[in-house]
Amino acid sequence: MGLSxxxxxxxxxLVEARTGQRCDTAGNWRVESRxxxxxxxxxxxxxxxxxxxxxxxxxAGLARDVVDAVLNNETYFFRDSETFxxxxxxxxxxxxxxxxxxxxxxxxxxxxxxxxxxSLALLIAEELDGLxxxxxxxxxxxxxxxxxxRAERGEYNQFEIxxxxxxxxxxxxxxxxxxxxxxxxxxxxMVRFRSHxxxxxxxxxxxxxxxxxNVLMYFPGPAREAALARxxxxxxxxxxxxxxxxxxxxxxxxxxxxxxDFRGIYEHLTDFPPRAARLG
Amino acid sequence: MRxxxxxxDSKVIRKVARxxxxxxxxxxxxxxxxxxxxxxxxxxxxxxILLDWNMPVMGGMEFLAELNRLDLSVRPKxxxxxxxxxxxxxxxxxxxxxxxxxxKPFDRETLKSKLEIVAAA
Ligand SMILES: C[S@@+](CC[C@H](N)C(=O)[O-])C[C@H]1O[C@@H](n2cnc3c(N)ncnc32)[C@H](O)[C@@H]1O
Numbered sequence: 001m002g003l004s005x006x007x008x009x010x011x012x013x014l015v016e017a018r019t020g021q022r023c024d025t026a027g028n029w030r031v032e033s034r035x036x037x038x039x040x041x042x043x044x045x046x047x048x049x050x051x052x053x054x055x056x057x058x059x060a061g062l063a064r065d066v067v068d069a070v071l072n073n074e075t076y077f078f079r080d081s082e083t084f085x086x087x088x089x090x091x092x093x094x095x096x097x098x099x100x101x102x103x104x105x106x107x108x109x110x111x112x113x114x115x116x117x118x119s120l121a122l123l124i125a126e127e128l129d130g131l132x133x134x135x136x137x138x139x140x141x142x143x144x145x146x147x148x149x150r151a152e153r154g155e156y157n158q159f160e161i162x163x164x165x166x167x168x169x170x171x172x173x174x175x176x177x178x179x180x181x182x183x184x185x186x187x188x189x190m191v192r193f194r195s196h197x198x199x200x201x202x203x204x205x206x207x208x209x210x211x212x213x214n215v216l217m218y219f220p221g222p223a224r225e226a227a228l229a230r231x232x233x234x235x236x237x238x239x240x241x242x243x244x245x246x247x248x249x250x251x252x253x254x255x256x257x258x259x260x261d262f263r264g265i266y267e268h269l270t271d272f273p274p275r276a277a278r279l280g
Numbered sequence: 281m282r283x284x285x286x287x288x289d290s291k292v293i294r295k296v297a298r299x300x301x302x303x304x305x306x307x308x309x310x311x312x313x314x315x316x317x318x319x320x321x322x323x324x325x326x327x328x329i330l331l332d333w334n335m336p337v338m339g340g341m342e343f344l345a346e347l348n349r350l351d352l353s354v355r356p357k358x359x360x361x362x363x364x365x366x367x368x369x370x371x372x373x374x375x376x377x378x379x380x381x382x383x384k385p386f387d388r389e390t391l392k393s394k395l396e397i398v399a400a401a
Contacts, residue, residue: 076393081400158365158383162390166397167370167381176367 003032007051011070014054018067019143020199020227021218025070034069038062068144072218075112077164078119079213080245083264087209088123090240090262094208095131097238103135105207107234109198110215111140114151114191115164118183120211121190122173139203141196151193154183198227202234210235214244221252228253237270282399283307283324285356287317287343288332293384297330297361300388304395314338318346326356328398331378333362333369344376357398361386 003011003025011025025031035047042062044050054063078084095104108117117140124136142148161170161181174181196203198215210231216224231241232255241256242265243249249256249266256266284306286297294310301308309324311317313335329347333340340360347358359380360373370381379401380394 076389081396159387159390162382162386163393164397168374171367171370171374176365179365 003035003047003051007048010051010055011066014063015067015070016220018063019071019197020220020223021071022220023070023072023218030072031070035066038065038069041065064145068146071144071147073112073144073147075115075214076160077115079116079164080264081164083242083245084119084123086262086264087120087211087240087242088127090259090265091120091124091131091209092128093262094240095128095134098208100134103137104131105137105205106139106209107203107207107211108138108140109196109210109212109231111142111151111193112144112147113156113160114140114154114183114193115156115160116140116211116213117151117191117193118154118187119164121187122169125187125190126169126172136190138191139207140191140193141203142193143195143197145195148193148195154188155180156182198230199223202230205234206236207234207239208236209240209242211242213242214247217244217247225252229255232256232268235268237268239268241266241268281305281307282328283309283326284328284330284395285309285311285317285320285324285326286330287311287314287335287340288330288361289313289335290332293332297391300391303388304392306395314340314343314346317343321347321350321352325352325354328357328359328395330359330361330382333360333364333373341373341376344373344378348377357401359394359398 008025012023016022035050039045039050053059054066106120111117117138121138124131140151157180161174170181173184173187175184212231216227219227228249232253235241240259255269257269259265259267284301286294286308288294289312298308309320309326311320315338331340331343344358357379358377359382360378361382361384363384365383373381379398382390382394
């Protein structure tokens with residue numbers, strides 16, 4: 001049975017409170033079909049009953065599953081492939097600027113099932129010669145624990161593996177396991193995942209590059225501004241921020257400017273009230 | 281408009297491919313086997329060839345060998361599109377000169393993505 005108006009409103013509020021995402025759940029067939037899976041796993045047949053259980057005592061686990069199911073997790077390898085060329089050049093540029101031996105740190109916030117950060121790992125391993133042995137830390141985070149679990153496993157079905165990934169790269173960096181393909185240990189070892197909510201404080205330490213692509217677009221203005229401010233706090237001066245194609249910081253933050261030589265990348269400004277971070 | 285030659289002995293697959301390719305703004309021609317495809321190449325030179333592996337009369341690998349022998353000013357990109365999923369088969373196809381590879385069944389996003397990859401190469 002479908003979602004009644006009050007239940008839809010409650011669900012929308014739940015998703016926004018947990019993730020900042022303002023998504024219209026009323027009359028949204030995708031949401032309803034995804035909730036179908038959660039209901040089946042709990043033996044429920046009525047959507048309103050599902051929503052009722054979320055707000056009842058002990059509903060926290062269910063709430064998490066429902067939020068996971070409702071979130072749009074769409075992603076693929078080398079999404080906006082042109083941008084990855086610029087990201088590769090930017091990483092090289094950072095590598096040339098920072099002290100040898102220092103760890104280069106990159107964060108993919110809202111990494112979904114991992115394709116984005118594995119694309120970066122692949123780029124670094126294949127095109128940037130592993131940055132000549134420089135230690136690299138690639139961190140992928142997402143509010144969806146099921147997405148993070150899948151990202152950690154690094155296993156993709158036939159449709160996922162063929163989206164965005166050239167076949168030669170698939171053969172070189174993935175192992176065939178029956179009908180699916182799994183990221184080889186060498187790449188997996190470069191990447192760490194953990195669940196994290198962009199509405200909360202950033203992971204510790206400073207990053208040289210942050211990717212937050214196709215996540216903030218469903219955030220209402222103030223939440224987006226707050227997220228950008230936290231990214232700024234987590235970036236070294238002149239570090240890079242990459243948003244999704246069609247997303248912008250302009251008018252939402254004065255701590256970034258368009259990086260002249262790297263299309264699609266925002267450069268973190270150094271000349272706003274000083275912070276503890278130093279480049280290096 | 282970009283052009284694509286779909287070579288597959290299955291009418292159903294050709295229809296699915298045509299349907300998707302049309303939404304991607306491709307102009308499409310079809311052949312039911314490698315021999316028919318070679319004949320078509322006399323008067324059309326597509327940007328891309330979507331090529332099945334197992335077909336009667338002339339299969340995909342044989343077609344590819346013939347294609348490589350032709351003296352074309354611009355060689356079409358060849359995307360193998362087959363139910364052969366073993367990595368050894370994929371390697372064989374690449375070694376024979378295929379540019380990309382699609383494991384069937386495919387959906388619109390797969391096909392779109394692979395076409396973008398060969399177009400950018
Ligand atoms: C559309 S995917 C984009 C994935 C990838 N960045 C890309 O561009 O292909 C959006 C992801 O953001 C995650 N997300 C949504 N709100 C979030 C939040 N508040 N904190 C962390 N992740 C969030 C979702 O779970 C989903 O996996």
